[in-house]
Amino acid sequence: MRETTGEKIFRVVVLSVLSVFVLVPLYVMATTALKPLGDVQSSFSWIPSRVTLAPFVQMWETVPLARYFLNSLIVTCAATLFSVLVAILAAYAVSRWRFRGRGPFMTTVLSTQMFPGVLFLLPLYLIFVNIDTTFGITLVGTRLGLIITYLTFSLPFSVWMLAGYFDGIPRELDDAGKVDGASNMGILLRIILPAARPGIVAVAIYAFMTAWGEVLFASVMTTEDSRTLAVGLRQYATQTNVYWNQILAASLVVSVPVVAGFLLLQKNFVAGLTAGAVK
Amino acid sequence: MPPTSTTTPPRADVAPAPAAAAPRPRGRRTWFPYLILIPALLLELLIHIVPMVTGFWMSFVELTKFFIRRWTDAPFAGLENYRIAVDVSTPVGQGLLTSFLVTVAFTLLVVSLSWAIGMAAAVALQRTFRGRAVFRTLFLVPYALPMYAAVITWNFMLQRDTGAVNHVLVDQLGILDEAPFWLIGDNAFVSVVVVAIWRMWPFAFLMFMAGLQSIPGELYEASALDGASPWQQWRRITLPQLNAVNSTMLLVMFLWVFNDFNTPYVLFGTAQPAAGDLISFHIYNASFLTWDFGTGSAMSVLLLLFLLAVSLGYLHLTQRKAKRDA
Numbered sequence: 001m002r003e004t005t006g007e008k009i010f011r012v013v014v015l016s017v018l019s020v021f022v023l024v025p026l027y028v029m030a031t032t033a034l035k036p037l038g039d040v041q042s043s044f045s046w047i048p049s050r051v052t053l054a055p056f057v058q059m060w061e062t063v064p065l066a067r068y069f070l071n072s073l074i075v076t077c078a079a080t081l082f083s084v085l086v087a088i089l090a091a092y093a094v095s096r097w098r099f100r101g102r103g104p105f106m107t108t109v110l111s112t113q114m115f116p117g118v119l120f121l122l123p124l125y126l127i128f129v130n131i132d133t134t135f136g137i138t139l140v141g142t143r144l145g146l147i148i149t150y151l152t153f154s155l156p157f158s159v160w161m162l163a164g165y166f167d168g169i170p171r172e173l174d175d176a177g178k179v180d181g182a183s184n185m186g187i188l189l190r191i192i193l194p195a196a197r198p199g200i201v202a203v204a205i206y207a208f209m210t211a212w213g214e215v216l217f218a219s220v221m222t223t224e225d226s227r228t229l230a231v232g233l234r235q236y237a238t239q240t241n242v243y244w245n246q247i248l249a250a251s252l253v254v255s256v257p258v259v260a261g262f263l264l265l266q267k268n269f270v271a272g273l274t275a276g277a278v279k
Numbered sequence: 280m281p282p283t284s285t286t287t288p289p290r291a292d293v294a295p296a297p298a299a300a301a302p303r304p305r306g307r308r309t310w311f312p313y314l315i316l317i318p319a320l321l322l323e324l325l326i327h328i329v330p331m332v333t334g335f336w337m338s339f340v341e342l343t344k345f346f347i348r349r350w351t352d353a354p355f356a357g358l359e360n361y362r363i364a365v366d367v368s369t370p371v372g373q374g375l376l377t378s379f380l381v382t383v384a385f386t387l388l389v390v391s392l393s394w395a396i397g398m399a400a401a402v403a404l405q406r407t408f409r410g411r412a413v414f415r416t417l418f419l420v421p422y423a424l425p426m427y428a429a430v431i432t433w434n435f436m437l438q439r440d441t442g443a444v445n446h447v448l449v450d451q452l453g454i455l456d457e458a459p460f461w462l463i464g465d466n467a468f469v470s471v472v473v474v475a476i477w478r479m480w481p482f483a484f485l486m487f488m489a490g491l492q493s494i495p496g497e498l499y500e501a502s503a504l505d506g507a508s509p510w511q512q513w514r515r516i517t518l519p520q521l522n523a524v525n526s527t528m529l530l531v532m533f534l535w536v537f538n539d540f541n542t543p544y545v546l547f548g549t550a551q552p553a554a555g556d557l558i559s560f561h562i563y564n565a566s567f568l569t570w571d572f573g574t575g576s577a578m579s580v581l582l583l584l585f586l587l588a589v590s591l592g593y594l595h596l597t598q599r600k601a602k603r604d605a
Contacts, residue, residue: 003406007509014403015414018396021477022417028443029432044446090319093312105316112327114534114586118562119579120330122572123337127330152326155319184311213425215541216563230427234548244435251428262423263416270489 033249040244055249059236062246067225068232069254075143075228076211079150083207084200087155091162092188096174106163109156117216124149125220141223149217154207161206161272165199166192201265202272212258229254338576353573360577371565375578377553378561381468385557386536389475393532396476397483402513405491415488422481430545433474437461437546462547467555475542479535483528490524491517522604526597530590537586558582 003011032040033055035048059065090109094102128139139145169192177187193200215230222231233254236247262269338360340353366372400418404411421429436443438461445458461470498516507515518525540559547555551564562582566575 004509010399010509011403011406014399018400019414019417022421024443025429025432025436025477026420028436029428032435040441042441043450044441044443046443086318086322089315093316097309097312099309099312102312105320108328109319109323112323113531114538114583114590115327115331116538116559116562116579116582116586117540118559118566118575119334119583120327121563122566122575123330123333124326127325127333148322149326152322155322159319209423209425213427213541215427215544216559219544230425233427233431234545244441247431248435251431255424255428258425259420259423263419266416266419270485270492 029248029252029255032245033252035245037243037245055243055245056253058243059246059250059253062243063232063235065229065232065250068227068229071143071222071226071232072212072228072230072254075146075150076208078143078147079154079211080204080207082147083151083154083158084204086151087158087162087203088188088193088200090155090159091166092192094159094163095166096171106160109159112152113156121217121220124217128221140221141226143226145221146218146226146228149221150211150214151207153214154203154210158203158207162196162199162203165196165272169195198268199272201268205262205265205269209258209262334576335580337572338580340573342573342576343571356573360573361581363574364577364581371574374556374561374565375558378556378558381554381556382537382558385468385472385475385539386533388472389479389536390529390532392476393480393483394529396480397485397487400480400484401487401491402517404488418484419481421478422485424478426478426541427545429478430474430542433470433477434462434546437470463550463552465552465554467547467552471543471546471555471557474546475536475539478542479532483532486524486528487521490521494520522601526601530593533593534586534590 031046031048034051034053036050036052036054039045039049093099094106125140128145132138132140137144139148173191173195174187177191182190213230214228218228218230222228233247233250236243236250337353339356339358341356341359342353363369363371364375367376400414404415435441439445439458442461444461445455448455449458459466461467494517498520499512502512502516538559539557540563543551543555543557543560544563547560549564551560559582562575562578565578566572
């Protein structure tokens with residue numbers, strides 16, 4: 001099928017305009033991170049007067065960035081791991097059994113997606129305080145509290161998407177496994193999981209991005225010791241000088257792992273969406 | 280795979296597990312699905328359901344800073360918190376109403392423009408051509424970028440004296456004589472809309488791209504033989520085929536955008552301009568600046584009821600439409 005001139009013009013215009021729209025902030029982030037402080041405190045220029053790597057060195061000293069980084073890494077990895085495990089189990093149940101309460105379970109899980117975060121932020125905080133005084137498990141201001149909170153944030157979408165993905169795996173494979181004497185768990189581990197790998201990767205990416213970028217709960221639920229990057233980066237602005245070059249250097253550094261991971265695995269993500277969500 | 284009991288508190292043994300049904304796995308009555316649902320159920324209960332019920336209860340008590348330490352003793356207030364929240368003759372009620380209207384305008388703009396941009400990009404990348412993968416990857420970067428990194432960059436670009444936006448508008452193009460403020464005053468609305476669209480449209484793009492892959496190419500070839508123009512093809516093939524993606528995505532985007540707290544919070548910090556005072560941000564500030572959590576909870580419940588009504592109405596309409604089309 002040949003492309004008409006109109007289509008070609010449409011394509012060129014759309015792609016150029018959107019590329020500029022996307023690229024300008026990325027360009028500003030990258031070049032500002034390479035500018036000396038004098039450059040960012042005066043009028044904006046597209047080209048740095050002089051390229052320096054100093055912001056990438058100084059940013060670790062202005063605020064305890066390494067600690068924030070480590071906190072984010074621990075919280076995000078743990079939340080992702082457990083979220084994926086819990087979602088796999090729930091999705092397996094939903095996809096393979098028509099048990100009583102299945103419909104209400106899915107409806108409830110999905111409707112939690114629409115809760116405004118502010119509605120359960122404060123109650124959750126107070127409940128965590130009560131758990132602390134009753135059971136002695138400290139959840140307020142600790143990484144554990146954030147991990148538990150974040151893993152539920154990605155759970156509804158993950159269960160929904162994985163259930164769709166598992167539905168697409170033929171049940172004949174399960175039956176063949178059963179004939180060979182595999183247990184329910186054996187079927188999940190040896191048949192479903194290998195076949196659903198793209199879906200699982202997609203869900204893991206989603207869970208990681210959700211936890212890495214969360215701001216609202218991190219701003220209330222963390223103390224100086226457990227502070228994550230989402231809140232920690234704001235510390236640069238509270239200094240007497242606003243070190244924009246360091247802020248953007250730090251933003252760049254915390255973005256690279258996530259963006260690189262996502263872009264490397266984007267095929268999985270799209271495949272997972274196609275099989276799971278888009279039905 | 281590590282044992283799942285790591286996330287399951289020791290209550291696992293009280294699962295609805297009638298022993299008699301045990302030896303019939305995958306039969307009509309089996310305890311196994313309930314067993315593997317326990318971790319998800321407990322977490323949903325702890326983080327979502329119980330706090331929501333508590334939040335509902337809080338909206339009926341006088342939970343001010345005097346009761347925050349022993350919040351379970353807060354006195355019952357009836358509908359007083361709701362009366363304060365909706366009484367537009369007071370600053371509190373007036374503020375909530377303004378914030379609600381700003382949020383409605385914000386949501387309509389961000390959802391519709393993100394939809395249109397995402398669709399245009401997906402259609403422009405529907406054909407294979409050299410360099411297609413580069414654009415696809417580039418367009419997904421705003422979605423992959425941690426939101427605070429993206430919004431902080433925009434915050435810098437929108438600075439009055441040192442930002443790129445005023446540099447282009449005033450110094451380079453000369454459209455404006457005087458550099459305007461973008462993060463305070465009425466311009467804050469424009470800023471928060473642009474930043475939110477920048478972050479949101481790649482999601483629409485991603486969903487449309489996934490959806491377009493499942494449209495059989497023969498449909499386009501057949502219609503091209505019938506002499507259909509690209510516009511007609513989009514109208515008659517692409518759009519109807521994306522119906523399922525569309526109906527889910529619009530609802531999801533609506534809920535995300537309406538509840539958006541992060542964009543105004545990172546963009547404006549604590550100095551909330553009235554024009555960018557989105558409702559989640561407004562309720563957060565109303566609760567934490569005055570430490571009046573009862574009224575804050577009442578506002579949250581009202582917000583939830585509104586979202587619930589819109590979602591149910593929307594689902595009702597789309598399902599009726601789906602039935603009619605079938």
